Amino acid sequence: MQYRIIPVTPFQQNCTLLVCEKTKRAAVVDPGGDIEQILAVAAKAGATLEKILVTHGHIDHAGGVAALAERLSLPIEGPQREDQFWIDGMPQQSKMFGFPDVRAFTPDRWLEQGDVVCFGAVSLEVLHCPGHTPGHVVFFHRPSRLALVGDVLFAGSIGRTDFPRGDLDTLLASIRERLWPLGDDVAFIPGHGPMSTFGDERASNPYCGD
Ligand SMILES: [Zn+2]
Numbered sequence: 001m002q003y004r005i006i007p008v009t010p011f012q013q014n015c016t017l018l019v020c021e022k023t024k025r026a027a028v029v030d031p032g033g034d035i036e037q038i039l040a041v042a043a044k045a046g047a048t049l050e051k052i053l054v055t056h057g058h059i060d061h062a063g064g065v066a067a068l069a070e071r072l073s074l075p076i077e078g079p080q081r082e083d084q085f086w087i088d089g090m091p092q093q094s095k096m097f098g099f100p101d102v103r104a105f106t107p108d109r110w111l112e113q114g115d116v117v118c119f120g121a122v123s124l125e126v127l128h129c130p131g132h133t134p135g136h137v138v139f140f141h142r143p144s145r146l147a148l149v150g151d152v153l154f155a156g157s158i159g160r161t162d163f164p165r166g167d168l169d170t171l172l173a174s175i176r177e178r179l180w181p182l183g184d185d186v187a188f189i190p191g192h193g194p195m196s197t198f199g200d201e202r203a204s205n206p207y208c209g210d
Contacts, residue, residue, distance in 0.1 A: 004019070
């Protein structure tokens with residue numbers, strides 16, 4: 001599996017294009033906006049978009065989901081259903097942050113802990129990691145030791161927990177009980193900023209390190 005990170009929206013959210021090397025079929029994780037840019041990266045990679053995956057319902061991650069899904073008739077998988085209130089509130093989030101063309105949507109599939117999502121010949125494991133939002137999910141590609149963690153964990157920081165239904169203890173439990181057991185060698189793409197590994201964060205992250 002190959003990946004391309006595409007920072008989108010004024011929040012520079014790390015939308016990620018995942019491409020199955022065997023089939024050239026692809027999934028877009030968290031298309032928060034800037035759809036033309038995402039489509040251009042996919043075209044340049046010679047990839048055919050098959051699916052949209054969503055980590056959580058915040059506008060910088062999910063603001064472009066409805067428009068992209070409609071345009072290419074793509075199915076939407078994720079997040080976990082506790083984030084429905086965020087997705088339903090997309091028009092209000094849009095007004096608050098001044099995002100254009102943002103609509104609510106209904107995922108074709110809500111995800112749960114232990115689910116598997118597939119595109120091309122690739123399978124990703126789903127981890128339910130609440131705390132930043134109650135329905136936040138993480139995607140893990142075990143063969144390449146790569147996780148897409150959204151706003152759960154960042155290089156040197158963790159997700160905010162001051163939004164409605166955010167909770168710090170829950171977030172720390174998600175990180176320690178769901179992410180760390182995957183292994184110190186796992187590299188992760190966070191929702192914002194540079195990549196890191198779980199091992200590096202366990203060693204030096206001031207919020208959730210050992
Ligand atoms: Zn968020």
